[in-house]
Amino acid sequence: MRIGVDGDACIGAGQCVLAAPDLFDQDEDDGLVRLLEPAPTGAQESGARAAAAACPASVITLRD
């Protein structure tokens, strides 16, 4: 699986960090999404899906 994020559209809600803290973080200054792991494997994939579903601005895309 590959994760893509559109930082320009991010609103810094933090839903992705709650759903998958090993894959996503927020920038300390502007609070916008920082992708920690673009290629999740195994159990991480369900976290990636949860983050993409929860994102209020739909900025997370997943490709298998």
Place this chain on the structure above:
Amino acid sequence: MSMDSAQTEEAVERPPIDFRRPVAADMVEHPPGCPFDPAPGMVARRGQGAVQPFQLLTGMTAYLVTGFAESRSVLADPRFSADKFRNREATSFRPEEVAAMGAAAERGGCPVVSPADAAPRGDGYFIFMDPPEHTRLRRLLTGHFTVRRMQKLESRLREIAAEQIEAMRAAGTEAELIRDYALPIPSLMISELLGVDPDDRDHFQEFTSVGTNVEATEEERMAASAVQQRFMRKLVADKRADPGEDIISDLVRATDAGLTDAQLVDIAIVLLGAGHETTANLLGLGALALMTHPDQLAALRADRELFDNCVEELLRFMSIAQLGVTRIATEDVTLGGVEIPAGATAIVAMPEANRDPQHFTDPDRFDVTRPRPSHLGFGHGVHQCLGQQLARMELSIGLEELFTRLPGLRLTVPLEEIQIKTEMLIFGVQSLPVTWA
């Protein structure tokens, strides 16, 4: 003056419409003893579709969105505007305007919705803006409310909660939980984040609580709002003169943003308004839900890790923003098979969307073990609650400290006697008399 009193007299002759809730009473009023279920008028509409034409008391038609997926669509769709100053929403029309529009329409002229009034908007009220204006202001604040930054507040929040509980204990064996616990926690926390001087915090709490009191008169509310304006203006001036480590000082320092004093005051008021009563109400309702659902409380006592999950379930189960989340269609939009014309207002029926059986299993059941429920408690789309991580921390720690430090906590009056707030915008209980002896 004479015009004011003439208007007042006129209002008395007409059926009185409270402009804080221009909807049928049964859409917002809960019968005594039933604070947990959506208002009966909303329940009665179940089965009538995920998007329903909805008559307001003024005669205007709005669109009630009761489906979970449809509510998310409205809130994420840029064709729906949050700018209630450029686009006037149905709830803001007065009956005489609606009548005039109806008469004009019969004559075959006028559009259904008149253009927006040139109502002045404070330049910092980003909750009533659309992108890109909204994006610019929100981004100045998002860094202050990140997950990790809010997690660092844990020990301070536990300290605040413990101090409030100690003060309650010192005063006897009974307390009023809204006044003594649920309101002070978010008020103290946001005052610290905004950089309010510790000496001013009692005063800050005093005027912030008037606005939340349904028994306060309109004059008292206006007066409290004026005090709040003055307080925030002074806060901004103080931070300009002597910046510290707080949100307002950071905004002052962000010189490339070039925010005016008026914008800074607006932002401070939005942060206080959005983050104070809402959290306090859910903290109070959460305590009430746990006191009246002993099986759920027992599950939390058995596994304190569940408090975070309990907060997500409370956000789903009890929608604080009853019918207060609205958007205005900027073009014709078809949603859930219903055409919403340009200019029309969509009202998200939060209590119903959060119990949509298409999305939740057994939605009317309060279950703190429900696997991390997705919900609309913080909204959706670009306006999703900026302070949601702070609210989560305050609620989880507030409830955990309360039921751990006061294990015998219970109501001193029957559930039927708990007074429920019935405004359109915000749901909660007015007071919560408890004992732990």
